[in-house]
Amino acid sequence: MQLRLVPPLFLVTPAVGALGALCAESIGWPLPWMVGSMVMVIIIRCSGWNLRDVPNGRRVGQWLIASVIGMHFSAAVLSEVSNHFLMMLVAALLTLLTALIGIALINRSGVDLPTSFFSLMPANSAEMIILGERYQADRARVAAAHSLRLVLIVLVIPAAVTWGLGTGARSMPAPADWSWLAIMLPTGFAVAWLWTRIGMPNGWAFGPMLVCAVFTIVFDLHLSLPTWLSKFGQLLLGCSLGSYFDRAFFRSAPSFLAKVLLITIAAIGVAFGAGWIMSLAVDVGPMSLTLGLMPGSSTEMSLTAEALGLGVALVTAMQIIRMVVVMLVAELIYKRWERRVQARRYN
Incomplete structure (x- = not known):
């Protein structure tokens, strides 16, 4: 009897992504x-080969990329971010208002309120799925909407900013100092694990980011990950995003996905317009503000800012503040909205 050694299918996914x-x-x-691996995995999965995501691949990718982002938070940058706190709060409320308008539109088109609301709330998808289940939202549609929105933003925004509108001045990457990285990376991993264990949202992004930011500020460090390790983190993120999609995904609810697609495109347009208008009032580049206003994930938007030479710390802070605001008010807004709907129904 001849034994055939077949590698686990998930090992093929990063190879396809790397291609x-x-x-x-x-x-x-x-x-x-990130973008190339994501697109290639989507293409292969839609062709019929059901590539699987690397186990915990997204978490490892977030850990690496969040560590890079945290290393941008010098004391001077942190001071600049704090000076623009009011502007960032206004931006968060504007993104929330844009989402509420989209929710109203998709709800009026025939989608039930719980599914409409939690599908378009600009926050972490895992938390919105959990909240949606509590109020009888369609879990599959909520997950699909968040996946589609994030992939569309990741696919479109870097290219639009780079080729259509220009980028900031790119500086040479900081060196990789393993005497510090050997401490910071494991500490960030441990904090991410503990953060997740106690039920805090998005621990694999915020934990390593916080650890590396603290080290960078306290010890006045100027370092980054090696280029190959940063690329590996992007590869894992791209493969993870691509693994959400296959032919069944696009066939599951085409009308609903088309509505989410149109509303997301509109939200992207609002972010570009608002970023340009806000840049006239504050001393911040319009593209940095635009990325901060995008209803995407903080990890992917901050990585985009880092790659395009924009204000990484500002974009990250705007995304975090937006997520905190949404997490604080989302359930309250939903309950109030639901009561109004029920009151109209019985009057």
């Missing part, structure tokens, strides 16, 4: 190791 990343890199596509 897509190399293709994207060869044509100069922005963020090639």
Whole structure:
């Protein structure tokens, strides 16, 4: 009897993703190791080969990329961010208002209120799925809407900013100092694990980011990850995003997904317009503000800012403040909205 050694299917996924990343890199596509891997995995899965996500791949990718983002938080940058706190709060409320308008539109088109609301809330998808289940939202549609929105933003925004509107001045990357990284990376991993264990949201992004930011500020460090390790983190994120999609995904609820797609495109347009208008009032570049206003994930938007030479700390802070605001008020707004709907129904 001859034994055949077949590697686990999830090991094929990063190989496919790396091929897509190399293709994207060869044509100069922005963020090639995330966008290229994501697109290639989607193409292969939609062709019928059910590639699987790498177990915990997204968590490892977030840990690495969040560590890079945290290293941008010097004391001077943190001071600049704190000076723009009011502006960032206004931006968070504007993004929330845009989402509420989209929710009203999709609800009026025939989608039930719980599914409409938690599908379009600009916050972490896991928390919105959990909240949605509590109020009888369609879990599959909520997950699909968040996946589609994030993938669309990751696919479109880096290219639009790079080729259509220009980027900031890119500085040379800081060196990789393993005498510090050997302490910071494991500490960030441990904090992420503990953060998740106690039920805090998005621990694999915020935990390592906080640890690296504290080290960078306290010890006045100027360092980053090696380029190959940063690319590996992007590869894992791209493969994870691509693994949400296959032919069944697009066939599941085409009308609903089309509505989410149109509303997301509109939200992107609002973010661009608002970013430009707000830049006239504050001394911040319009593209940094635009990324901060995007209803995407803090990890992906901050990574985009880092790759395009924009205000990484500002974008990260805007995304975090937006997520905190949404998490604080989402359930309250939903309950009030639901009561009004029921009151109209019985009058």
